[in-house]
Amino acid sequence: MSLNDIPVHSASITTGNLRPVLHEIRHAFSELIAHGTHGMIDLHSLPFSPQEYAELDEFLGEGEIDLTLNVLGKTRLRESGYAGIWRVEHFDDNDNRIGYFIEIGHVPEILRSQCDDIKEGLAAMTTILAMEEDNNEDAIT
């Protein structure tokens, strides 16, 4: 029997945290348009009832993108019904959700290729190209 098989009765309750969070998202949304600021809200550290999580999901709706990354366990990125508002869920190796953020931006930060990685990639590509060209020259000669 797994944990999910145990029937849990939970009266429907609200912590009252949903409304403020929705307004926070809306504010971050307008900041993105006005100043291009990337916004991030940590949902995991807020006391939400299961019902409120569901209400939030319903409010945001589903968008076009649903990506799964394989980084230290899975990370799932879903654009909401509002373009520019993303759900970012981090999972560990056992698929337990260990982090839940709302990101407001063109793409979630984690999706971007990281500058250092790009630099390192450029350096690596340069080296490889140089090595191949050296080899070709050797072959010609």
Add this chain to the structure above:
Amino acid sequence: MRMQSPNPYEPTLGEHLRSQGISRRGFLKFCGLLASSMALAPAMIPKIAAALEQAKRPSVIWLSFQECTGCTESLTRSHSPSLEGLVFDAISLDYHHTLQAASGDAAEHAREEAMKEHYGKYVLVVDGSIPLDNPGYSTIAGISNLDMLKEAAAGAAAIIAVGTCAAYGGLPKADPNPTGAVSVSDIIKDKPIINVPGCPPIPMVITGVIAHFLTFGLPELDSLGRPKAFYGQSIHDRCYRRPFYERGLFAETFDDEGAKAGWCLYKLGCKGPVTYNACATTKWNDGTSFPIESGHGCIGCSEPNFWDFGGFYKAISIPTGASGKNAVYAAAAGIAAGVAIGAMNKKSKAEAASSHQTVTVEELNQESGS
């Protein structure tokens, strides 16, 4: 966890993590989760990343005194490669007598060497309380806990007291405290001490504190020496059952309708309102739940003297001790004293009545005439 001998070149944490095959994207995820675990705003993530990138892997010496190994269990039972595991990997654990491979003299030797090598820089982690009544109650390699703590503390950059025993004395200190147990802070006065209480503490909190120490140094502490980031709010404040408390809806027993409906457990002894910990948000068992979600009140394990808090199943407002009987004894004492003072009053009044001299008009006129 790796036991490694002192290395002349100390790689930074970032380098170390990458050498473990963790990408920068992974690092970013790690930093995001770390910020969440340290209860920091997501805006802090780049700063954490930058700080971690540059941080040196610290040497950590872990001493276990009068303890049950629950704190170590809490930490190591977290599934790997969990966030906790990653952080733990980021340190150089040079001595931990439960986890290390070495034993006997070799183990103690490793400790002494690490203390010498990193004098003034290592982090000392302590779990368990220290007995003061008789040093023989708890020794390691023939050295009393007190002596070992003092010696190890002397060269430590900071001390992390993990678990309620190390932080406040915990179970060993519970009434009648047969070993004369005390906390680390009762003995060590000249070093920064971070208390990470809990019985056991939440693994995420242990690593969160270590991460904070690595990135931003000593965290801000409350009056009981706990990092405010994790212990800043009471269980009650962040409890999902709080709305029931507000509405005055309480479970009266563990099997009544209220309990089934998930009402507030205050009357069943929940210590949430006076307990500071991150359980309600961080949760246990890889984020599954925390005790109140399972229908049991908070027992206040991250607070000093929680064993003697008047019973796990008594509401916090209830006085400890036999109050009802006390009131009866008091009433009896009151009656005894009342009878005595009543008799005195009666006597006094009777004397006044008997010594009354009849007032005559002659007297009245004499007085007014004078």
Add this chain to the structure above:
Amino acid sequence: MSTLTLERGINAFKAQIDAPMASFFSSCVSCGMCADACLFYTENPEPRFTPIYKLEPLRRVWEQEYTLIGKLKAKLGLSKPVTDAELAEWQELVYNNCSLCGRCTLICPVGNDITYMIRRMREGMVASGHAPGGLIGASTRAVQIGSPMGVKLPALQAQVRHLEKSSGLTVPFDQEGAEYLLMLSSMEIMNYPEYLGAVAKILTNAGKTWTLSSECFEATNSGIQIGSSDIARELVSRVVAAAEKLKVKTVISPECGHAYTALRWEGPNLIGRPYTFAAKHIVEVLDELRAEGLLQTEGFEESKLTFHDPCQLVRRGGVVEQPRNLLNMVAKNFVEMADHGTLNWCCGAGGGVSANEDAEEVKLKAFQRKKKQLDELHVDTLVTACANCRIQLEEGMEVNQMDIPVLGLTEMIAEHLVERKGGAA
């Protein structure tokens, strides 16, 4: 010869303090509502005239003698014993500024019987020699002559002879076995002789046997007013002796408030046993006759009139309905004052104030309360059932140039009396 001393005063306080008083002092929360209930404060708003404050020395004696904390405080020097000078200072508060009207007692939210305590406190004031001269004089005359105003039997006999001659009624003296023994107050004999005629007419007409006593005709009791049980006992014993000697069924207290309190409520306790006769106020007797059909009237007073309730009758005696029943027999235009019945305001001269020369000024100030009540009503006539009230009201009206005649209720009833056939037995 012995003298009155502070020690005797404190001793009297100690002897008087009982469980109700201890409870009252424990209950007072200094809310000050008794001040607003007291005409000596409302018409002269100095905080020290607040009723409960008038008891302060008594309260201190209680605290120091009968409470654990008070004894402790006294031992530690935190409280000082009551001094003779303090009692001297309090004389003004306890006598001049209190008519024992009982209004504070009625209003007090915690239920303190302040009036009862002031009456008890006066015992100590007398024993320590701090009673006002006017009351000492009245008490002395009452004990030595038999009347606080010095009225002697011959004066009454002269009145009676005059009455018999003018009305043709018989006024019996010392008639053993009569149903009623009629008591009088000196004020009635001197100021309102028509009262005796009115009662004689009504009782005779009702066919009742009644008598005066030549040994004791004075119902008022200066001992009650000055607050000395010793003197009050002496005076009330005379009434009891006369009544028991004549074997009457009922003693009628005259139209006087405190005489009723003295005779009806304090008397049996002063002599330490129940009476062998009943004690009733004349208004009670008249109302009984009315109920029995032995008192019938004809015609109505035309003028707009109101009734002043004597405090001792309403608040301290429970006689509220009877005077109204009687008034309604003879008055068509009877209106009530805003505060009436148990809530009525005192005339300002009861409880010994009228006999106290030191209170001359105060009692006229206190009358302002009654003046305000009357000014609201615009009545032509004021009726009352207490000679003491009546004197005060008349004096107050005169000083304030008000033109409202004050009548006694009994006389008004007598004027409208219908003669019963075969009534005069």
Add this chain to the structure above:
Amino acid sequence: MNEVDFLLWVKGSAFNIALFIFMAGLVLRLFEILSLGRKVNYAVPKGDPMQGGLREIFRRFGTDKATFQRSMITIVVGYVFHIGLFVVIFLLAAHVEVFKSVMGFGWPNLSTPVVDAFAVVTMIALVVVLIHRLQHPVKRFLSSPGDYVAWAVTFVPLLTGYMAYHHLLLSPQMMLGLHILSVEVLLIVFPFTKLMHTFTVFLSRWYNGASMGLRGVKS
């Protein structure tokens, strides 16, 4: 002593001591009062003293219109804070648990925000009462240090309780400790101050009412 030690002390021995003094003091004071006795009354009663006593106990909760107008602040604000104190003391869930633990039985509680609102209103009323006492010539004149002590020991538990609930100023544990301590101070001084009127008011009303009943005075 850290705040938890402090909290444990106030909940433990301090509470027991306070409760002991309160109970013993209460009984002692009642004996002190009742032992002074009352004389037998020989006057023929016109009414039933018992009935009069009971009637006055209840009647004095109200007042006549004119008195109400004259003493409006005293009466209205007095009512507000007395009702408020009753609700806060007896109907907060945490308090019900305390009574249950001491007396062995409990009763239903009100929801916390409702009690909280009562606490605020009660505190405001008590402040008004204090200002009124300081400004009203009669009240100021009559007031002894004991009156102000009684006010303070009533007000402080309300304030500390409110602050503990709302996490103001100090940590809730410390505040809870201070709250319980302030209640203990209240309990200790209770029998020996004006606060004793809580109990003697019924005795006084009864005595007065019995006297009125005996005389046939119906108010």
